[in-house]
Amino acid sequence: MSLGVGVIGAGIMGADHARIIREETADAHLVGVADADLARAERAAAGARAVTDGMALIGAGDVDAVIVASPDPTHAPLTLAAIAAGKPVLCEKPLAVTPEDCLRIAEAEAKAGRKLVHTGFMRRFDPAYGELKAAIDGGGLGPVRLLHCLHRNQYVPGWFQPQMAITNSFVHEIDVCRWLLGAEFVAATVIPSTSDAYDPLGDPLLIVLETDAGALVSTEVSMNAEYGYHVHAEAVCARGTVAMAEPARTLTRTDGARRSGYPVNWIPRFADAYRIQARAWVAAIGQGSVDAQAADVWDGAVATILAEQIVEALRTRRRVALELPPRPQ
Structure with missing residues (x-):
């Protein structure tokens, strides 16, 4: 059965994700693209549904899984909405722009009781x-x-x-x-x-x-x-x-x-990496999980948490000890 995918964001990354799902990913099809600019959504959708409301796309009955490639500040609310809807989500980096929001997402997935979040660090598939x-x-x-x-x-x-x-x-x-x-x-x-x-x-x-x-x-x-x-x-x-x-x-x-x-x-x-990643994401959803090679929700959280601390090392010009909070269970 083909997986119905909705893509949120029709910029450089979103448009490429939509193309890969539409043209290069077996066992999946592009249901629609959401973008605040409807004309841009229509270009990326290339005949699939085009809308301006990403939340509505997440809630659509024919959307089985979601790719979030919208502006960084929208990643957290959209990913949390996908988790609440029980729908797997591939979220482009960053998982969220603050460590606090990353931990909220990790906690939401833990409460959901299943792995739903694949963070889009595509280099793992290069x-x-x-x-x-x-x-x-x-x-x-x-x-x-x-x-x-x-x-x-x-x-x-x-x-x-x-x-x-x-x-x-x-x-x-x-x-x-x-x-x-x-x-x-x-x-x-x-x-x-x-x-x-x-x-x-x-x-x-x-x-x-x-x-x-x-x-x-x-x-x-x-x-x-x-x-x-x-x-x-x-x-x-x-x-x-x-x-x-x-x-x-x-x-x-x-x-x-x-x-x-x-x-x-x-x-x-990284054209090969994006294509391989999309196929691995779709295949893992068919198995009810996240691909073992992929960056999961915790990997996405760690990247943002450490990046914020490394920014402090840039600001102070001093060696900074890096610390991670406990992973939500």
Whole structure:
């Protein structure tokens, strides 16, 4: 039986989610798209129902599951509504913009008595990250000592605030590195490369996280790299290293040089991950749960909770101890 999916939000992410459900996901079909801009909802729906009320879409009888890709402040109320309706929900990151709302969502799911929330950290489904994790978990390289990461955006708009380098971008590393290492973070240090007077973002940032297993995670977060969108990770282990290859699918040799391209944003870079994630989400719903590889409600909460504390490390320029509250049971 085909799963009826409603998508809330018809921006870049919502429109892509709608397309993937409509064109690339077996055992599911797009019921409708909700967006405050009806014309934009109609474009993303491509013949499916288009509405302006996300809550109404959640409550619709022919909607079995929901994807939340609307503006960040709406994630908490929409996800809570989906839980209350007993409908599985894939919520784009962040699960919520405050730790308090994340915990409310986790508590609501716990009270519901079943796993309903998949947080959309798609990197867990990216083939390159998957191979990196397989190499680490295989044990042949020994324990990880250092995990080096790059997160470079081509550019960000003028309204982008310094803390968003952490809460909007680096939050992906928080989640995927927890997953890669199977560890929790216990402390953070953030070092801006420039003074506030020169660049309000302090861009790029060097962020160092310490894990409870003794490994270090170093990440360069650059918001204005200019040349393109570039994400990379390399694990330095006791008996060797393993690194992701460049994501370009083709290599050009001409005029005495070898070239490969970088995408302008994350959509083409993680196209495979979004498609694999959607299929895994639909399949897990058929089994009455959340995919074991996915970021669940607690993973989504942890990412926001830690990001807020890492922002404090940026503000104070001091090493900050990281703490997590008890997980709702």
